[in-house]
Every structure is written in C-alpha cells, then in structure tokens.
Amino acid sequence: VACLQVLMTTSDHPSAIMFHFLEDMLRMIPNATYYKRGGYELKKICDYASGRDFTHVVIFNENRKLINGMVVIYLPYGPTAHFRISNMVLSKKIKNHGKPTRHRPELILNNFTTRLGHRVGRLLATMWPHNPEFRGRRAVTFHNQRDFIFFRHHRYIFETREDGKERKEHKGHLAKEADEPRLTKDAKNKLKSKKIKKEVKDAAAGKVSVSARLQELGPRFCLRLQSLNRGTFNSKSGEFEWIRNNGKSVTRKKFVL
Amino acid sequence: MSNMAAPGSLRIFAGDEMGFVKTIFSESSEQVALATMVTRWGEGQRRLSADCICVPEASGSTSDYSSSALMRSLLAVARANGSLEILNSLTGEMMASFSNIQGTRDPYAGLHMFTNNAEKVTLLSCTQGGTMRISEAEIGDSCASLEEKTSWKVVAPVSCMRATSQMSTIAVGGEGRVLALWDAETQKLKFRAKVPDPDFLGLRPKPHVSSLAFLNSDDENKVLVAGPGQVGTSKHKVMLYDVKAGPRPQQQMDFGEAMVTALAPAPNGSGAFVGDAHGKLAFVDFRTFRINGILKGTSGSVRSIVHHPTLPIIACTGLDRFVRFHDTQKKSLLHSVYLKQVGLSLAFDVCAPPISQDVVEDEQEEQAAALVAEEETRKRKQKEERKKERKEKKNGGKKRRQVEDDDE
Numbered sequence: 001v002a003c004l005q006v007l008m009t010t011s012d013h014p015s016a017i018m019f020h021f022l023e024d025m026l027r028m029i030p031n032a033t034y035y036k037r038g039g040y041e042l043k044k045i046c047d048y049a050s051g052r053d054f055t056h057v058v059i060f061n062e063n064r065k066l067i068n069g070m071v072v073i074y075l076p077y078g079p080t081a082h083f084r085i086s087n088m089v090l091s092k093k094i095k096n097h098g099k100p101t102r103h104r105p106e107l108i109l110n111n112f113t114t115r116l117g118h119r120v121g122r123l124l125a126t127m128w129p130h131n132p133e134f135r136g137r138r139a140v141t142f143h144n145q146r147d148f149i150f151f152r153h154h155r156y157i158f159e160t161r162e163d164g165k166e167r168k169e170h171k172g173h174l175a176k177e178a179d180e181p182r183l184t185k186d187a188k189n190k191l192k193s194k195k196i197k198k199e200v201k202d203a204a205a206g207k208v209s210v211s212a213r214l215q216e217l218g219p220r221f222c223l224r225l226q227s228l229n230r231g232t233f234n235s236k237s238g239e240f241e242w243i244r245n246n247g248k249s250v251t252r253k254k255f256v257l
Numbered sequence: 258m259s260n261m262a263a264p265g266s267l268r269i270f271a272g273d274e275m276g277f278v279k280t281i282f283s284e285s286s287e288q289v290a291l292a293t294m295v296t297r298w299g300e301g302q303r304r305l306s307a308d309c310i311c312v313p314e315a316s317g318s319t320s321d322y323s324s325s326a327l328m329r330s331l332l333a334v335a336r337a338n339g340s341l342e343i344l345n346s347l348t349g350e351m352m353a354s355f356s357n358i359q360g361t362r363d364p365y366a367g368l369h370m371f372t373n374n375a376e377k378v379t380l381l382s383c384t385q386g387g388t389m390r391i392s393e394a395e396i397g398d399s400c401a402s403l404e405e406k407t408s409w410k411v412v413a414p415v416s417c418m419r420a421t422s423q424m425s426t427i428a429v430g431g432e433g434r435v436l437a438l439w440d441a442e443t444q445k446l447k448f449r450a451k452v453p454d455p456d457f458l459g460l461r462p463k464p465h466v467s468s469l470a471f472l473n474s475d476d477e478n479k480v481l482v483a484g485p486g487q488v489g490t491s492k493h494k495v496m497l498y499d500v501k502a503g504p505r506p507q508q509q510m511d512f513g514e515a516m517v518t519a520l521a522p523a524p525n526g527s528g529a530f531v532g533d534a535h536g537k538l539a540f541v542d543f544r545t546f547r548i549n550g551i552l553k554g555t556s557g558s559v560r561s562i563v564h565h566p567t568l569p570i571i572a573c574t575g576l577d578r579f580v581r582f583h584d585t586q587k588k589s590l591l592h593s594v595y596l597k598q599v600g601l602s603l604a605f606d607v608c609a610p611p612i613s614q615d616v617v618e619d620e621q622e623e624q625a626a627a628l629v630a631e632e633e634t635r636k637r638k639q640k641e642e643r644k645k646e647r648k649e650k651k652n653g654g655k656k657r658r659q660v661e662d663d664d665e
Contacts, residue, residue: 115578230558230576236491237467237516239534239558241576246535246556247514 004129006032006056007049011069012039017090018062024091024219025060027100028140028153029127032058042071046232050076056127057233060085070223073232074123079241080229081123083149088221091153098155100217103136104129105153111144116242117257120149120225138217147225147255153218160199160208225257267292268606269563269572270332270346271580272307273598276300278334278344281580281594286568289582289591298349309335309368310602312346313378314422314474327396328372332604333380335365341380341403343370343394346606353378353394355403363388366431367418379406381420381441383429387413391424391441409444412437417469419480426477430466436482436498451504453484460488467493470520470529481529482506483517493517495531495541508546513537521562521571523585530571530585532559538573540588550588554581561603574600 006029010018014037026032033054040048042059049057054075061069070083091097107128112121124142132138137157143150202208227243229235242256267286271279277299283292299305311333332346339357344350357363369381380392380403390408394401416431426447427439438448455461462485472479478500486492493516496506515534522529528542528549536556542549557576564571569585576599582591 237534239518239576240515240536241557243535243556246537 003053003055004031004126005054006058006127007045007054008032008034008058008060009037009045010059011061011063012037014060014062015065017065018060018067020090020092021060021067021088021219025058028218030102030104030129042073042233046073046075058127067221069226071233072123072127074126075232077231079119079123080231080233080238081120082226082229083223084226086222086224088219091216091218091220094216094220096215098215098217100138100153100155101136103133103138104131105136105138105140106132106134108139108141108143110141112142112257114257116225116228117144119241120228120257124149140218142223144257147257149223149225149257151219151221151223152216153220154214154216156212156214159211159213160202161211162202162208267565267568267570269580270310270312270604270606271574271596271600272310272334272602273596273600274303274306275598276302276305276307276336277598278307278310278332278349279596280346286570289570292582292592292594294594294596296349298344304336304338305340306337306601307334308337308365308601309333309382310604311368311370312604312606313370313372328375328378329607331370331372331378331396333368333370333378335368335382337362337364339363339365339384341365341368341382341392343378343380343396343403351400352396353401353403355380355392355405361386366415367420367429369420369424371424379424381424381427383411383415383418383427385413385415385431387411387415389418389427389429389439389444407444411439417466419469419471421471421477422474426471428469428471428480430469430482432465432467433463434466435464436466436469436480438477438480438500448500449504450482450498450506456488458488462486462488467516468518468520470522472497472522472529473524473526481520481522483512483520483531486511491515493533495520495529497543497546508543510541510546510548512539512541512548515558518575519559519562519573521564523564524566530562530564530573532562532573532575534558536575536577538562538583540585552583552588552590554583554590554593555579560599560601563603563605565605566607572603572605574603 008025022034026034046057057073059071060067067085067088070085073080107125109121109125112118137155139154139156141152228241230239230241265286267283267289269281277297279294280296281292282295283289313331330346332344334342334344341355342351343353345352363384363386365382366385367383371379376395378394378396383389387410388408389411391406392403393406394403411429412434414431415429418427418429420427424441427441429437429439435452436450437446440447452464453462465485466482468483470481472481480498482496482498484494484496486494491514493512494509495512495517496509499507512531513533517531517533519532520529528540531541532538536558538552538555538559539548540550555573555575555577559573559575562571562573571583571585572580574580578596578599579593580596580600581593584591
C-alpha cells in the first residue's frame with residue numbers, strides 16, 4: 001500500500017528498555033517512524049498524525065522498566081485497540097536470533113474467529129504492507145489462543161530430505177548444486193521449472209519430505225486485548241465496542257477473540 | 258408476510274450504520290425468544306447510514322386508530338447524507354423522500370413523525386448543525402416529496418432532539434450546550450437550563466447533553482437529561498429537569514464511568530432505562546433516583562433503547578451489533594438477535610391495533626369453555642371404557658361358570 005505510515009511513540013519519559021524495544025519494532029515494521037512523546041496529549045497526537053498522512057499511531061506504555069501496554073490507533077476515524085503486553089523478550093535475548101532484513105514479511109493470523117477477533121486481527125494486519133516479498137522468507141505471526149495473542153517474528157527455510165539421503169536446503173524452491181553447469185538464462189529457467197515440477201511430484205509421491213526450519217528474529221511478546229474503542233483515542237467520551245471485565249469479575253471461561 | 262400486522266405480534270425496526278432498515282418480527286409478543294430478522298431494506302452504503310428511525314407518534318392515552326391502515330404503517334428514516342425518507346413499514350416501499358442538495362455534511366440528531374391528518378405526514382427533524390426543520394408530505398400511491406414547511410436555527414452542535422406528542426415542545430441538547438426547550442409553533446426558545454455550578458474544587462464541567470428524553474411524551478415539563486459528572490473524569494450524571502420548578506436539575510444521580518448514550522423512560526413513569534458508552538444498561542428508579550437493576554448482555558456502547566408502548570419489554574442496540582430484548586419487570590434478557598451491522602436506532606411498531614379487552618376476554622372464555630368440554634368428553638369416554646371392561650370381566654366370569662355348569 002503506497003500510503004502506509006506508522007507513527008510510533010511511547011509513554012512519557014521512557015527508560016532504556018523502551019529504546020531497545022523500539023529498535024526491534026522499528027526494524028520489524030516497515031514504514032515506521034519514531035517520534036518522542038514529549039508530553040503531548042494522545043488526542044492531539046492523533047490529529048497531528050492524520051494531518052501528516054500517517055495511517056497508524058502505535059503507543060507503547062512502560063511502567064517500572066517493564067513494557068506493559070500497546071495502543072494501536074487506526075487513523076483517521078478508525079478503531080483504537082488497547083492491549084496489555086506480557087512476556088516480552090527482546091531479540092538480543094533470544095538464543096540464535098537473526099537480524100531481520102528489509103523484505104516485507106508475510107503475515108500469519110491464527111485463530112481469529114469471532115467478529116471481534118476478525119476486527120482486531122485485521123487492525124493488527126494493517127500495520128504491514130499487504131504485498132509480501134516471499135523471497136525474504138520472513139514471517140510475522142499473530143496467534144490467538146484463548147484470547148492471548150502470541151506475537152512471533154521468524155525467518156523460515158524449507159528443507160527436503162529424500163529417503164536415506166542427507167537434508168537439502170532450499171531457499172525458496174531453487175536447489176543450487178555445487179557442480180551446476182553454466183547455463184543461459186532461458187536454459188536456467190527451463191531447468192528451474194523442471195526441478196520444481198520434480199520436487200512437487202516427489203513430495204506428492206512421498207519420496208521426499210519437506211520441512212521448514214525457523215530462526216527467530218525480532219521481539220517476542222504476548223498481547224491481551226483490553227478494550228476496543230470505536231473512534232480514535234478517546235477514553236472519556238469515546239464509545240467502546242468491547243471492554244474487558246467492564247466492572248465485572250474476571251471471566252476465565254469465555255473467550256472473545 | 259400477510260400476518261405481519263397481526264394483532265398480538267411483536268415488530269421492531271432497526272436502522273444501522275450501513276443504511277439498512279431491518280425488521281425483527283415475532284408472531285406472538287409472548288414468545289419474544291422466537292423473534293428473528295425477517296426483512297432488510299436498503300443498499301448497504303455507509304453514507305446512507307440510518308441515523309434516526311421513527312414510527313408515527315401515538316398521541317397520549319387515546320390511541321388514535323381511526324387513521325387509515327396505511328398511515329399507521331409508516332416508518333421515517335433520517336440518513337447520514339442528509340436525506341429523509343418515509344417508507345411503508347410493511348413493504349419497504351418509499352412513500353416520500355427529501356434529499357439534501359447541499360454539499361456540507363450535516364447528519365441528523367433527531368427525528369419525529371406525526372400523522373395528525375388523514376393523508377398528511379409531518380416530520381420534525383433536527384440536524385447536528387442546528388437546523389430544525391418541519392416537513393410535510395401527502396401520502397398516496399406514488400412516492401411523494403417531503404416539502405419543507407418551516408425551518409429555523411437552533412444553537413449548534415446538537416447531539417439529541419426529542420419532541421412531545423403534539424409537537425408542542427422540542428428539547429434539544431449537544432456538546433457544550435445545556436438543555437434547551439423550543440416551541441414549535443412560535444419557533445422561540447421556551448426554556449434554557451442553567452450551566453452547572455462549580456464543584457467543591459471550584460471546577461465547572463463543560464456543559465454537555467449526551468442524551469435526553471421527555472419522561473412522558475404528553476408532559477412537556479419533565480425532561481430527563483444525561484450530562485457530565487465530576488470534572489476530569491468520564492463520569493456522567495442523569496438529571497431530571499422540571500421546567501416549572503426551575504432551571505437547575507431537580508434530581509440527579511451519578512451513573513457510571515462513561516458517557517450516557519441512550520435514555521428510555523418507562524411508560525408507567527416508575528423510572529428510566531439508561532445505557533452508556535461502555536455497554537452498561539441499567540434501570541434508574543425515580544422514587545429513589547438510583548440504579549435499581551442492571552440489565553446484562555450488552556458488551557458495546559448502547560446506541561438506542563426503546564420501550565414497547567404497552568408490553569413490559571425493552572429493546573436495545575449498539576456497537577456490539579445485537580438487538581437485545583429484555584423483560585422490564587424481571588430485568589432479564591429475553592432474546593438477542595444478531596445483526597451484522599452496528600445498529601444506530603430502533604423503533605417499535607405500533608401498526609397493529611391492540612386487541613380490545615372484550616375480545617380478549619371472549620376469546621379466553623371460549624378457550625376455557627373448549628378446554629372444559631374436552632375434559633368432559635375425555636372423562637366420559639374413560640368412564641364408558643371402564644364400564645365396558647367391568648362388564649366384560651363380569652360376563653367373562655359368568656360365561657365360564659355357565660360352561661363349567663354345562664360341562665358338569
């Protein structure tokens with residue numbers, strides 16, 4: 001999408017951990033810009049952002065060195081979702097993590113079944129462009145389970161293993177062999193298509209097993225929807241589509257997303 | 258469809274933000290749980306969203322059913338693009354329309370329909386920009402045009418407007434405005450409430466009328482208004498104004514932590530149903546002026562609450578895309594109907610005349626008599642059967658003895 005622009009900001013006076021997190025998030029979301037909060041009111045930030053053609057405003061909240069909240073506002077009139085962040089792990093703390101490339105990632109939204117779930121899932125999905133570059137083999141996953149939305153960011157690679165033989169790595173669908181003869185472009189393409197067809201046939205016939213290995217990039221956290229507001233941020237006189245535990249006791253058995 | 262106007266049925270119209278007008282119908286008003294959406298009229302465009310819906314006002318205690326069946330079955334819709342439509346509530350056919358030629362976006366804040374005349378329909382509408390308009394149309398076979406009879410400016414912005422049953426007084430309120438009552442004939446301001454006093458901190462909340470309603474559509478003096486509570490919070494108050502008593506609210510109560518978005522006074526005057534932007538729907542008792550029961554079920558902001566004119570049922574709709582029916586006496590949820598679009602306005606249909614009490618009694622007597630007759634025949638049959646059995650037993654016994662005698 002040509003005009004996708006995400007404005008990222010934080011609560012007032014963020015600490016070091018917020019900056020590390022922002023580093024990760026800015027690498028993760030393409031077309032994201034960070035502005036420091038500077039004590040501006042959120043309602044005014046929304047106005048300024050719409051005026052400067054931003055499509056989203058994302059605010060991360062921090063309390064006592066723990067990042068615990070995220071507000072996603074879709075501009076100009078769109079819904080506002082308030083999430084609670086838990087179990088946040090920075091990318092540098094993840095073992096064998098990778099550094100994300102600038103390829104547009106694929107989005108995977110799992111288990112958003114209800115009407116509210118679709119609304120929230122789509123709101124999260126709009127933060128990324130909808131034309132992923134599959135060559136980059138980068139995937140961002142929002143997996144909903146029992147109203148907990150698990151966020152993961154991976155790089156994947158397909159592997160084929162023929163019976164008895166060693167594993168063969170495939171970056172995409174093209175297998176590069178060491179002793180490949182020099183071919184013209186046309187010949188290469190023909191060979192590629194032949195190989196793909198063979199692979200597909202083999203896989204279908206059960207001769208070759210295909211698996212995917214994952215390398216985790218970027219941060220990892222868990223989101224819980226707190227409330228969904230109809231317009232832009234307006235906690236006082238705004239209308240809510242849904243609020244968690246609206247004055248009632250906690251319900252652990254009813255799932256909403 | 259032919260029994261849609263059958264007496265004793267329950268019918269409600271719901272206007273939503275995609276411009277659809279849906280009819281939810283149940284053949285028997287006792288069986289609300291069977292109500293389903295039966296028709297859906299409209300194109301499904303956001304710019305045609307049905308902000309306000311209304312049916313002809315039933316004037317006070319005397320339900321005027323002398324007007325023709327067509328005049329009773331009308332439905333007025335005010336749309337977001339500025340157009341007003343009068344539809345036939347049984348078929349959805351457009352009977353009259355008014356389209357706003359001006360380019361500026363001025364959605365409607367309130368709509369009322371009056372059918373005092375045999376053929377003419379009067380629509381009272383108020384836009385958010387403050388234009389109060391009285392339009393008339395003659396309802397006939399083809400689509401008529403709503404002609405503007407009078408219009409005047411009311412202080413903008415207007416977020417809600419209500420009128421009494423004879424269109425004698427119009428109550429108007431909005432953000433930054435206090436309650437104002439206007440006279441429809443002279444088009445002058447009749448009453449304006451006073452801006453609330455500063456509280457114990459010395460802070461004065463910005464005046465705001467988020468919702469209002471006349472307690473009784475015949476009484477032009479008592480108005481229920483929802484306004485801001487403690488400054489700096491989102492708390493809202495529900496206030497009762499008595500025009501004759503003074504410009505300050507006579508009674509007030511703190512409602513909740515969100516803006517009150519809908520009010521529906523109960524017809525018997527015992528209290529009012531109040532809904533807010535968090536989805537809290539509660540009954541405020543007028544004797545104590547406190548919450549006397551919360552109606553469970555709604556999860557999103559309540560956009561409209563309507564009370565059935567005669568039955569103890571209320572219907573509410575809102576951002577959670579359901580229309581829910583609640584029992585007003587037990588405060589229980591009777592039924593919820595899922596509509597795929599966000600509902601903005603509701604109106605109960607009073608098209609079908611209520612069955613007169615005599616007829617009801619006669620019917621009940623007949624039914625009772627029939628039941629009694631059935632019982633009697635059944636008992637008689639049972640008696641006869643038992644007699645037969647006894648006879649057979651006796652006869653059987655005698656026969657055997659005879660045979661034995663014979664044998665011997």
